[in-house]
Amino acid sequence: MELFYSNDIEGSLCRLGNDESMHCIKVLRHRSGDMINIIDGKGTLMKCRLIDDSPKGASAEIIGAEHNWGGHPYHLTLAVAPTKNADRYEWFAEKACEIGVDCIVPVIGQYSERKVFKTARVEKILTSAAKQSLKGAIPQICPPISVNDFIQASRTDEDGTLKMIAYCFEDSNCPRRSIKDVLANFSGDRITVMIGPEGDFSPEEAESAVGCGFIPVHLGTSRLRTETAGITAAEAVYFRYMQDFIYV
Amino acid sequence: MELFYSNDIEGSLCRLGNDESMHCIKVLRHRSGDMINIIDGKGTLMKCRLIDDSPKGASAEIIGAEHNWGGHPYHLTLAVAPTKNADRYEWFAEKACEIGVDCIVPVIGQYSERKVFKTARVEKILTSAAKQSLKGAIPQICPPISVNDFIQASRTDEDGTLKMIAYCFEDSNCPRRSIKDVLANFSGDRITVMIGPEGDFSPEEAESAVGCGFIPVHLGTSRLRTETAGITAAEAVYFRYMQDFIYV
Numbered sequence: 001m002e003l004f005y006s007n008d009i010e011g012s013l014c015r016l017g018n019d020e021s022m023h024c025i026k027v028l029r030h031r032s033g034d035m036i037n038i039i040d041g042k043g044t045l046m047k048c049r050l051i052d053d054s055p056k057g058a059s060a061e062i063i064g065a066e067h068n069w070g071g072h073p074y075h076l077t078l079a080v081a082p083t084k085n086a087d088r089y090e091w092f093a094e095k096a097c098e099i100g101v102d103c104i105v106p107v108i109g110q111y112s113e114r115k116v117f118k119t120a121r122v123e124k125i126l127t128s129a130a131k132q133s134l135k136g137a138i139p140q141i142c143p144p145i146s147v148n149d150f151i152q153a154s155r156t157d158e159d160g161t162l163k164m165i166a167y168c169f170e171d172s173n174c175p176r177r178s179i180k181d182v183l184a185n186f187s188g189d190r191i192t193v194m195i196g197p198e199g200d201f202s203p204e205e206a207e208s209a210v211g212c213g214f215i216p217v218h219l220g221t222s223r224l225r226t227e228t229a230g231i232t233a234a235e236a237v238y239f240r241y242m243q244d245f246i247y248v
Numbered sequence: 249m250e251l252f253y254s255n256d257i258e259g260s261l262c263r264l265g266n267d268e269s270m271h272c273i274k275v276l277r278h279r280s281g282d283m284i285n286i287i288d289g290k291g292t293l294m295k296c297r298l299i300d301d302s303p304k305g306a307s308a309e310i311i312g313a314e315h316n317w318g319g320h321p322y323h324l325t326l327a328v329a330p331t332k333n334a335d336r337y338e339w340f341a342e343k344a345c346e347i348g349v350d351c352i353v354p355v356i357g358q359y360s361e362r363k364v365f366k367t368a369r370v371e372k373i374l375t376s377a378a379k380q381s382l383k384g385a386i387p388q389i390c391p392p393i394s395v396n397d398f399i400q401a402s403r404t405d406e407d408g409t410l411k412m413i414a415y416c417f418e419d420s421n422c423p424r425r426s427i428k429d430v431l432a433n434f435s436g437d438r439i440t441v442m443i444g445p446e447g448d449f450s451p452e453e454a455e456s457a458v459g460c461g462f463i464p465v466h467l468g469t470s471r472l473r474t475e476t477a478g479i480t481a482a483e484a485v486y487f488r489y490m491q492d493f494i495y496v
Contacts (some may be wrong), residue, residue: 180492244425
């Protein structure tokens with residue numbers, strides 16, 4: 001299924017940006033009158049008829065709309081520290097989008113080797129991943145923020161969000177429950193998981209997170225890279241809400 | 249933790265190959281008498297004392313051994329069709345190793361675009377992934393085999409292996425259970441999951457698999473790429489056997 005993306009919508013008129021117009025008109029050779037599918041990146045699939053086939057700025061008339069298209073029954077925020085190798089984070093973002101995530105927050109920890117992070121490339125990757133995996137909503141990539149600021153910001157979450165921090169606590173004797181079992185006992189649908197950098201969180205960061213209501217969890221006994229831990233957290237939530245039977 | 253790999257073991261003598269010797273002696277500058285950790289790739293971690301520090305062929309004396317080191321409580325075979333883009337399969341192999349897999353089988357289906365597959369690169373990736381994620385066992389990458397031959401070969405599995413095929417059955421009205429729930433009702437520990445190519449299995453392949461005892465399962469409602477489906481299957485098994493509490 002061929003999908004385009006546009007956030008330029010006015011009433012029943014939908015304009016495609018440069019790249020999408022070029023792809024739609026020059027590459028796929030669509031012409032005025034053709035029916036095309038456009039996502040608004042917020043969860044809606046729009047069935048549209050092309051009314052202007054200029055390769056620089058095509059536009060289409062919205063005929064029908066399907067909301068929460070390709071959506072998932074939860075709201076997941078993954079606050080994951082940037083990896084040393086940028087490819088690994090981009091890979092994580094693509095996979096998290098395929099599985100189901102709403103918001104990715106690059107959190108910079110005390111032990112983070114990478115302190116700066118550019119969101120532009122990840123934004124592109126998330127857009128094409130959403131189109132490829134047939135989702136109307138494109139996950140949001142937030143600007144980088146320090147672990148401490150993120151903890152303080154989520155302190156005020158009064159919406160029943162389940163907040164978890166995956167931390168080794170190797171230097172403490174704090175027992176941790178598995179993310180699977182903590183999720184199994186949660187009846188809400190808003191979840192935040194925080195994953196640290198290669199060097200893990202600092203003990204201070206972990207303490208302050210727990211003090212602000214983050215539940216310390218483990219992701220099992222395997223030693224996972226940061227990006228794999230991020231995917232594993234996304235899968236844990238995905239499986240928590242997975243329905244048993246599907247009748248085609 | 250610094251790990252080396254060797255499959256050249258005679259009694260209490262362990263020889264390192266070219267690359268490992270070079271890395272151990274030239275790069276890390278180890279000298280005779282140093283204690284080093286070596287995995288045998290079959291699950292055992294060996295504490296060794298270096299007795300020959302030649303960069304072309306170092307050797308060490310085995311002082312102690314820890315079996316099933318970094319192991320997991322199940323035996324998982326992932327039969328996954330090669331992806332068009334080889335990087336995606338290599339990435340899948342690395343991640344599956346981190347999470348926990350025993351055997352990866354590249355299965356070529358009727359609808360596979362990639363009919364040939366070289367295992368050499370994946371072998372290298374699995375070795376470094378096992379070392380990086382602190383596992384004594386290196387997952388096996390089997391030579392490519394056709395989907396039909398794989399189905400026939402596993403027909404004779406008389407060891408109570410749970411065999412599943414992730415297939416869309418979009419053209420049939422076969423109800424499928426989720427891999428999560430099928431695993432939840434399984435009390436054994438040997439599991440095989442078969443994942444098809446971008447074009448999915450052919451209806452004939454799917455029918456013959458089901459006829460040979462493969463349970464048709466779904467991986468949830470998200471539309472996953474082949475390599476993501478492979479990881480999702482690995483995570484489903486990983487979570488099935490995950491223990492709740494970990495006391496550090």
